[in-house]
Amino acid sequence: MTDTLTPTQTPQLNPMFRLQWEQAQDSYVLLYPEGMVKLNGSAGEIMAMIDGQRDIAAISDQLMAKFPDAGDIRADILEFIGQAQQQNWITL
Amino acid sequence: MSACHGNPQQPAATIKPHGQPFWLLAELTYKCPLQCPYCSNPLDFAGQGEELSTEQWVEVFRQGRELGAVQLGFSGGEPLVRQDLVTLISEARELGYYSNLITSGVGLNERKIGEFRQAGLDHIQVSFQAADDEVNALLAGSKKAFAQKLAMAREVKAQGYPMVLNFVTHRHNIDQIDRIIELCIELEADYVELATCQYYGWGFENRDTLMPSHAQLERAERITNEYRDKLAAQGHPLKLIFVTPDYYEERPKGCMNGWGQVFLTVTPDGTALPCHSARMLPIEFPNVREHSLRHIWDESFGFNHYRGNDWMQEPCASCDEKEKDFGGCRCQAYMLTGDANATDPVCSKSPQHHKILAARTAAEQPVNTDFLYRNERNSRVFYKG
Numbered sequence: 001m002t003d004t005l006t007p008t009q010t011p012q013l014n015p016m017f018r019l020q021w022e023q024a025q026d027s028y029v030l031l032y033p034e035g036m037v038k039l040n041g042s043a044g045e046i047m048a049m050i051d052g053q054r055d056i057a058a059i060s061d062q063l064m065a066k067f068p069d070a071g072d073i074r075a076d077i078l079e080f081i082g083q084a085q086q087q088n089w090i091t092l
Numbered sequence: 093m094s095a096c097h098g099n100p101q102q103p104a105a106t107i108k109p110h111g112q113p114f115w116l117l118a119e120l121t122y123k124c125p126l127q128c129p130y131c132s133n134p135l136d137f138a139g140q141g142e143e144l145s146t147e148q149w150v151e152v153f154r155q156g157r158e159l160g161a162v163q164l165g166f167s168g169g170e171p172l173v174r175q176d177l178v179t180l181i182s183e184a185r186e187l188g189y190y191s192n193l194i195t196s197g198v199g200l201n202e203r204k205i206g207e208f209r210q211a212g213l214d215h216i217q218v219s220f221q222a223a224d225d226e227v228n229a230l231l232a233g234s235k236k237a238f239a240q241k242l243a244m245a246r247e248v249k250a251q252g253y254p255m256v257l258n259f260v261t262h263r264h265n266i267d268q269i270d271r272i273i274e275l276c277i278e279l280e281a282d283y284v285e286l287a288t289c290q291y292y293g294w295g296f297e298n299r300d301t302l303m304p305s306h307a308q309l310e311r312a313e314r315i316t317n318e319y320r321d322k323l324a325a326q327g328h329p330l331k332l333i334f335v336t337p338d339y340y341e342e343r344p345k346g347c348m349n350g351w352g353q354v355f356l357t358v359t360p361d362g363t364a365l366p367c368h369s370a371r372m373l374p375i376e377f378p379n380v381r382e383h384s385l386r387h388i389w390d391e392s393f394g395f396n397h398y399r400g401n402d403w404m405q406e407p408c409a410s411c412d413e414k415e416k417d418f419g420g421c422r423c424q425a426y427m428l429t430g431d432a433n434a435t436d437p438v439c440s441k442s443p444q445h446h447k448i449l450a451a452r453t454a455a456e457q458p459v460n461t462d463f464l465y466r467n468e469r470n471s472r473v474f475y476k477g
Contacts, residue, residue, distance in 0.1 A: 016254045016282060018190060018214060024112060024160035031190035033215040033256050033283060036114070036162055088329065 005082055007057035007074075011050045011090045019047055030089060037089075046080050050090060056081060107391055108399035112160030113356040116189075117167055117368060118149065120180070121360050124170040125198045127233030128221060129463035130260055130295040130302055133169065134371055138468050139475030141361035146176040148380065150183045152358055155385035157187045161356065164189040167368075169360065172199035178211050185212025192217060194258075197244035198237055205244070205251050216248045217256040223271040227264060233465050245279045257281040261312065262289040262302040263459060269312040273319045277330060284330065286316060288337035292369040294466040296427055301463055303455040309340055339448055343413065344420025344436035351398035351418065356389060364388045366395055369423040373432050398422055405433055407441040 013019060018031045028044030030037040039047060045066075049059045060074045067073075084090045122137040134140070144152070153164065164184050171177060172195055184191045193208065197218045205216070218241060221231035225238035232238075248255050257276050261269065269286065276284045288309070291299040304312070316334045323330055338345050348355045348367045357365040362380040365371055377394040378387070389395055397403070401414055408419040419425070420436020428437045429444050437444040464470055 015252060020188065022162060022188075024162075029162070031162065031214070033217065033254050034115075034163060034165075034192060036190075 005056065005078055005085075005092070007060065007078070008055050009092045010052065010055045011059075011081055011084070011092050012052035013047075013050055014089055014091055017089055019050075021048075042076070043080060043084075046077055047084070047089070106396060108396050108402075110390075110395075110399055111353050113156065113389055114161060114354040115163045115165065115356065116153070116156040116161040117165040117355070117357040118152070118171075118180075119167050119169065119357060119359050119368065120149070120171045120174045120177070121169040123173040124168060124196070124466075125173075125234065126170070126196050126237060127465035127467045128231055128260070128294070129298040129465055130231075130262060130289045131466040132290070132293040132295060132369055133466065134293055135297065135474035136471060137169075138471035140359070143174075143360045144358075144362050144380070146179055148362065149176075149180055152362075152380050152385060153180075153184055153187055153189065156356065157189065159385060159389055162188075162190060163192065165192045165194055167194040170196055170199060172204070178207050181208055181213045182211040190214045195219070196232075196237065197241040198234070200240075200244045200247075202247050205247050205253075209251055209253065213253070215254050215256065217258055218245050218248065219258040219260070220272075220275075221260070222265040223259075223268045223275045227268070230461060231264065231463075233467070242279070245281070249280050254282045255280070256283040256285060258285045258287060260287050260289050261304070263304040263308060263455070264302075264461065266304045266308050266312045269315050270319075273316070273332065277323075277328075281330060283333060285333045285335065286312070287333075287335040290337065291339070292423060292427075293372075294464065297464050299451065300454050300457075301460055303337070303339060303451060305455050306340060306452065309337070338421075338424075338436075338438045339451055341438055342440040344417045344424075344438040346417045347421040347424075347436075351422065352389070352395040353399075356385075364392075364394075366398075367423070370394075372423055373426055375432070403433055405435065407439075407443075408435050411441065 016032055019028060020031065022029045025038050028039045028048055030039065045063060049062060056078060060077050063077065064073060085092055121143055122133055122140060171193060181191055191214050193213055193216045195216065195218060220241055222228040228238040229235045245257065257279065259272050289295055289302045295302065313334060316332055320332055352366045355367060357368045358380055359365065363371065363377050364380055365377055375394050375397055378392045404414060404419055408414050420438055422432050425434040425436045426432040428447050435442040437447050439445065
């Protein structure tokens with residue numbers, strides 16, 4: 001599924017989930033009925049950029065500007081977005 | 093520590109390792125328009141103390157959030173009976189909870205569903221008793237409930253909520269499992285809990301009229317698995333959660349993921365419990381009117397009592413599975429053996445396992461519907477003793 005993704009696509013959070021910064025977990029979490037997914041650092045940063053407005057290219061540009069030391073992370077972002085889609089966290 | 097923490101009547105607690113309470117279950121009221129015979133509320137609910145006020149609940153939510161709680165369940169009884177529900181939802185949202193309304197749907201309407209959404213409610217779980225009105229009415233003790241539930245489930249989806257449908261299954265409806273699943277597909281549920289009845293509170297009193305036979309259970313599990321395969325092949329998002337009854341297991345459940353580890357219940361009168369059944373145990377539990385939630389969670393006698401392994405007897409004490417199942421359920425051990433420290437008799441290693449085997453044998457007997465319904469009148473019998 002991931003190989004069909006293109007940078008011009010715009011991901012949107014599945015309304016089944018709520019994303020929020022959770023101080024007690026020191027991470028972003030995805031909340032859903034009676035459960036929670038704790039996101040790792042990079043997954044949280046990517047998910048927090050998904051607003052249904054930015055396309056994948058814009059998300060990548062902004063994250064690379066925010067984390068200049070990370071280098072070219074466009075392929076990693078694309079891969080994560082593919083995984084997030086498979087998990088049903090987002091729609092494209 | 094403030095003076096209010098020093099209740100001289102309470103035995104000193106040894107504080108044992110524990111996590112944060114992830115789940116806060118707010119049982120807002122014991123009032124309920126239905127009379128389901130498997131209800132896990134205490135038998136003597138009619139004699140419980142005064143309900144917490146709006147302000148007291150909000151304070152409980154605030155303190156729970158400080159302890160790290162994220163999931164908040166509005167439960168009961170029927171939480172819709174509380175006139176301040178919109179206020180409670182909006183305060184919970186403000187505090188950052190993911191809030192779940194666990195309701196029978198009776199008392200709900202289109203306007204309220206909209207108001208709750210606006211106030212920040214995240215999810216509504218509607219419980220059904222069966223897939224048709226006849227069986228539903230038999231179990232709920234209400235003839236009109238089923239049509240109301242269908243209408244409300246449709247409205248919940250129409251207003252954009254994620255929806256979990258909960259079916260408590262037992263010998264009177266488990267053979268309808270295919271119709272139950274079809275109904276959930278039709279109602280566009282996101283998750284379905286096919287929760288085989290557990291025997292606590294009223295459910296324990298009605299165990300012999302509720303417990304499905306082994307053959308019924310196997311059939312239901314097989315059909316559920318067939319539907320799972322079919323839904324997966326279609327790419328259908330519906331998730332079916334089948335909760336196996338522990339009475340048909342050889343090892344006990346790891347109850348509540350460990351005593352006082354992730355789960356905190358507050359009952360209508362403010363008693364704090366490590367699970368919603370624990371009130372039946374011969375242990376003193378703290379009340380949020382007298383103690384802070386932090387004291388209750390971290391330091392109270394009741395919440396530390398079954399943390400860790402020190403309390404265990406044989407065969408649990410030397411068992412290599414004790415870290416996995418924590419000796420099973422304390423309430424079940426108490427109900428079935430009279431000793432809350434005993435091994436849960438579900439375990440085949442328990443010297444009392446024959447009590448579970450006897451219940452399985454009883455479940456092979458012909459069906460009867462001689463229920464003890466969960467209502468005020470029946471509850472007063474238990475209250476007066």
